[in-house]
Amino acid sequence: MKDFKINQFQQDLITWFEHEQRILPWREDQDPYKVWVSEIMLQQTRVDTVIPYFLNFIKQFPNIESLANADEEHVLKAWEGLGYYSRVRNLQSAVREVHENYGGIVPNTPEEISKLKGIGPYTTGSILSIAYGVPEPAVDGNVMRVLSRILSIWDDIAKPKTRKIFEAIIRDIISKENPSFFNQGLMELGAIVCTPSSPSCLLCPVQDHCQSFKDGTQKELPVKTKKNIVKELPMAACVFVTDDDKVLISKRPETGLLAKLWEFPNVEVVKELTSPKEQLMSFAEETFNVSLQVDDVIGTLQHVFSHLTWNITVYKGRLSNEPVQSDTVKLVTLEELKQYAFPVSHQKIWKQYLEDKSSQLV
DNA sequence: AATTCGGGGAA
DNA sequence: TTCCCAGAATT
Structure with a gap:
């Protein structure tokens, strides 16, 4: 200097x-x-x-x-x-x-x-x-x-x-x-x-x-090594609704990725031993202790984070009875849903659900 | 020192 | 596609 x-x-x-x-x-x-x-x-x-x-x-x-x-x-x-x-x-x-x-x-x-x-x-x-x-x-x-x-x-x-x-x-x-x-x-x-x-x-x-x-070296600076590639995770998610049109949501854990945000029930798809739909159903039944059904695939979407990518298959499903609600599990109306903070990935899931729903009416 | 934390705009 | 943005906490 x-x-x-x-x-x-x-x-x-x-x-x-x-x-x-x-x-x-x-x-x-x-x-x-x-x-x-x-x-x-x-x-x-x-x-x-x-x-x-x-x-x-x-x-x-x-x-x-x-x-x-x-x-x-x-x-x-x-x-x-x-x-x-x-x-x-x-x-x-x-x-x-x-x-x-x-x-x-x-x-x-x-x-x-x-x-x-x-x-x-x-x-x-x-x-x-x-x-x-x-x-x-x-x-x-x-x-x-x-x-x-x-x-x-x-x-x-x-x-x-x-x-x-x-x-x-x-x-x-x-x-x-x-x-x-x-x-x-x-x-x-x-x-x-x-x-x-x-x-x-x-x-x-x-x-x-x-x-x-x-x-004349301004385009060579700064020196910055680049980071490694991101992992891709297959996921399955489902929008479960009741007969009176309430939606099942749950709160993510207090630490880790997207901590304390709300989401729709989802699992990381492990193997093709059982179908993604099967894994999603057993996960949701055990987690929320309700009887339910997973219906059709609504669509698929990809969500990219800095360090990983979710490849999500989106389903819709129905609840035959109401789960026990708590601080981390809720059954909400379409209007109440807007008060909860969701990650963008799950906003995309909800958007696909709404598009599917409106297409069914035509 | 390396990894984990989101999401989007710009080249 | 890749980069990287008025970075910090955790491991």
Whole structure:
């Protein structure tokens, strides 16, 4: 970094951010709670995806107290479709912690705030710098890409230790006067100028400071090894309805994939020893302790997660008697169904059921 | 250090 | 198709 002019770089970056930053709902003020909510939502999630969720979430839960006192079911429903659902469970847990042990004031030191659930190294730095003006590094994917190009750093950003290298660099070059705009400027630059595939170097406000632009290596950086292929799991799912048109749903376990979301009865199809339909029926009878029948296949669908793929065969079925209901098993009307949070995969199942149902009427 | 957590937009 | 996004928790 011998020839790297830190002061000039800070000024160019911050001045550019002041003029070119996007108008975003979470930039209207620096309320630590709202900054917090936005940063959790933005983890591994695009700005355009987050905007409507953020607006709705803040409308429903405008402050620490309202989220602390909210029903978990309502909170999960507000997160429905956004993914990584442990984020919002951890957020509410941490907000309750702040409500009870910090007098409702988001702590302003790295030691305290990083102890809160769901707040890791990146979010610690982003909240502290944006909400409180504390010069802590906030190293996300954007920052690693931008800095790897500017300083020509060839470490593999897929490795966990590489993030620490960038944090150390940021500590050296962050603006002490305006750490908020410095951090946000780096991220904004990565989002709209220094993009992954074809960066707009000719429009870049810090082009003069960029080593990889000088070298013409900007398209080779950052170095990032790719991950392995995902497993495919055959699944069978069924929408069971009663004679008075109520639907059987159940709640997923408290940990693991899609924790605490609701779903339609389903099984992973193991072998072709018995038919998928057979496996689905015996699973449902044992789980819900009711007599039932599985009827026709409505359709099939594929749902892709980051680490696995579900290949789901969708059935419809009928219940002859009502199951015992509980906190995790319910029989609901079509209208009541809308109150429950479902993963997108099961929203697709429900959509197929409705399409099949309407086609039967014609 | 590697894996597990969702979902969708863009190239 | 592949990539990867304002990452954190768990193993």
